[in-house]
Amino acid sequence: KELKEVVMPMLPPEKEADKIWLTAESFCKLLFDKTIEELIFSWTGREFVAFGVEGLNSPIFAVQISDEKKRAQVFEDVFSSLLLNNDTSLIVDGVRLPRIKIPLFLQSVLDMFNISLSTPYYLIKDDFIYFSSSPECLSVVNSSYKGGLRLVTTENWKNVSVESNHQSTLELFYDLERSVPFF
Numbered sequence: 001k002e003l004k005e006v007v008m009p010m011l012p013p014e015k016e017a018d019k020i021w022l023t024a025e026s027f028c029k030l031l032f033d034k035t036i037e038e039l040i041f042s043w044t045g046r047e048f049v050a051f052g053v054e055g056l057n058s059p060i061f062a063v064q065i066s067d068e069k070k071r072a073q074v075f076e077d078v079f080s081s082l083l084l085n086n087d088t089s090l091i092v093d094g095v096r097l098p099r100i101k102i103p104l105f106l107q108s109v110l111d112m113f114n115i116s117l118s119t120p121y122y123l124i125k126d127d128f129i130y131f132s133s134s135p136e137c138l139s140v141v142n143s144s145y146k147g148g149l150r151l152v153t154t155e156n157w158k159n160v161s162v163e164s165n166h167q168s169t170l171e172l173f174y175d176l177e178r179s180v181p182f183f
Contacts, residue, residue, distance in 0.1 A: 001041040003048060031083055039078070043071035045127065053141075058134035060141060065127050082106075090121070092139045097121045 011017040021036075028036050045064030052059055065071050079086040083106060087099040099121045102110070110117065120131040123138040125145050132138050 001037075001044075002046065032078055032081055034074070034077065039074055043067045043074060047128075049128075053137050056134060056137050056140070058132050058137050060130055060132045060137050062128045062130045065124070065129055068127075071129070090135055092135050093142065095123070095139070095142050097123055097135045097138050 008017050008021070025036055028034055028039055032039060043065060045066035047062075047064035049062040050059055051062075075086070078084050082103065085101040085103055087101045088096055090097045090099065099119055101119045102117055107117075118133060120133050121135045121138055122132075123130045123142060125142065130138055130141050
């Protein structure tokens, strides 16, 4: 919510961000009988993370969960609609990785207009939900959790963040020793 409040005024006027937001709000109410506030902001916390796993090309996005009961209810409501499905058939390393999917009938209609929507997998660990188009990436996240490995406990992270203000809202780092850019 805070990110939206900061970013929206920074967008150029020709993007008509307020108009797009209102349209999205209307569609959410029409399709899910919920506002964007109820669908997203009611259960998310203050932290949003984007990162990559070395050797894998798909990014991972994570959102802090502030209210797990509310998140579970929102997911149940959304997946009980005709517009989204929750495919829970994939199990990797003993962990079920659900996938947000669009029903075939709706995907067929979107295909006619050359519209492609992401159908990410997700993993819930501790107070975060992780999204990625790659189940392998989420498997690495899960394995790291099981092994007690956290980014903030690695020597690499400690070295690059020693001068950082840990209250910052955005922090990026890049390993200059790598010859090929990676996410």
